[in-house]
Amino acid sequence: MTPRTTTAVRIVWDWNGTVRDDLGDHVAALNATLPALGGTPVSVDTYRAQHRVPIRSFYDHLLGRTISDAEWQSNDAAFLTVLDQRPVRLRSGVRQLMMGLRARGVGQSLLSxxxxxxxxxxxxxxxxxxxxxxxxxxIGPSAASKAPALAAHLQALDPGIDPSRVVVIGDSVDDAVAARAIGAFPVLHTGGLHSPTRLATADAPLVDSLQEAVEVGLAAIGANWKARS
Structure with a gap:
C-alpha cells in the first residue's frame, strides 16, 4: 500500500536563540565555564562568529586543544547550572504569533x-x-548535525508529511542544512546564536523577526505549491 501524503502546512521551530531569547544567557554560561579549562571569556560577537555543534567541539576550538571526557562532563554540567539560573524568556510576541498560527490551522512543533x-x-x-x-x-550525546533529528521528528509527527510543506525556523546555519537535507524550507532569524554574516552563507532567507520568518516561509511554500500544481 502506498503511504498517504499529508499536504498540510506546518512549521518546525528551533528553541535556543530562536523562540527562546537567550543569546546573552549562552554567552554568560560559556564565559563562566571557560576559565576552569584555562580559557578566557569571549565577546558576544566572537561567540556568534565561532559557535558550532556539537558544543564540545566549540570548546575545543576556543581553547585550541581537545578537552578530555572528564573536563567535558564537568564543564557541561557547570554550563547547564549557569543556564538554570537564568529566567526563560520568549521572543517578544511569539506566543501570540503561535496562537494565531494555530487558529489558521498551521501545524507547529518544536525541535532542539x-x-x-x-x-x-x-x-x-x-x-x-x-x-x-x-x-x-x-536524548543521548551531543550531535554534530540536526538533520537526523529533524527527519526523525517529522516521521514521528506523521510518516505521510510532505517535507516541501514544512518551514523550519531557526537561527543557525545547521538549521538550514538540516531543513534542506529533508526537503523542507528554511528561514533564519538574525538575532540568535549565529551572526548574520555566518547565516548569509546558508543561502536561506534572513529575517529580523519571527513574524517575518512565518510570513516569508508560508509565502515560499505557497508559491512552490502553486508552481507544482
Whole structure:
C-alpha cells in the first residue's frame, strides 16, 4: 500500500536563540565555564562568529586543544547550572504569533538539540507546550548535525508529511542544512546564536523577526505549491 501524503502546512521551530531569547544567557554560561579549562571569556560577537555543534567541539576550538571526557562532563554540567539560573524568556510576541498560527490551522512543533527533559521543562514553564503538536529535544550525546533529528521528528509527527510543506525556523546555519537535507524550507532569524554574516552563507532567507520568518516561509511554500500544481 502506498503511504498517504499529508499536504498540510506546518512549521518546525528551533528553541535556543530562536523562540527562546537567550543569546546573552549562552554567552554568560560559556564565559563562566571557560576559565576552569584555562580559557578566557569571549565577546558576544566572537561567540556568534565561532559557535558550532556539537558544543564540545566549540570548546575545543576556543581553547585550541581537545578537552578530555572528564573536563567535558564537568564543564557541561557547570554550563547547564549557569543556564538554570537564568529566567526563560520568549521572543517578544511569539506566543501570540503561535496562537494565531494555530487558529489558521498551521501545524507547529518544536525541535532542539538541547537535552529533552530540560527542553520540556522550559517550554512548559513559558506556557507554549500546548500549542505544539510535538516537542523533541536531544536524548543521548551531543550531535554534530540536526538533520537526523529533524527527519526523525517529522516521521514521528506523521510518516505521510510532505517535507516541501514544512518551514523550519531557526537561527543557525545547521538549521538550514538540516531543513534542506529533508526537503523542507528554511528561514533564519538574525538575532540568535549565529551572526548574520555566518547565516548569509546558508543561502536561506534572513529575517529580523519571527513574524517575518512565518510570513516569508508560508509565502515560499505557497508559491512552490502553486508552481507544482
Amino acid at each position: 538539540l538541547a537535552p529533552h527533559e530540560r527542553l520540556m521543562r522550559e517550554v512548559r514553564q513559558v506556557g507554549i507546550a500546548g500549542l505544539m503538536e510535538r516537542i523533541d529535544g536531544r
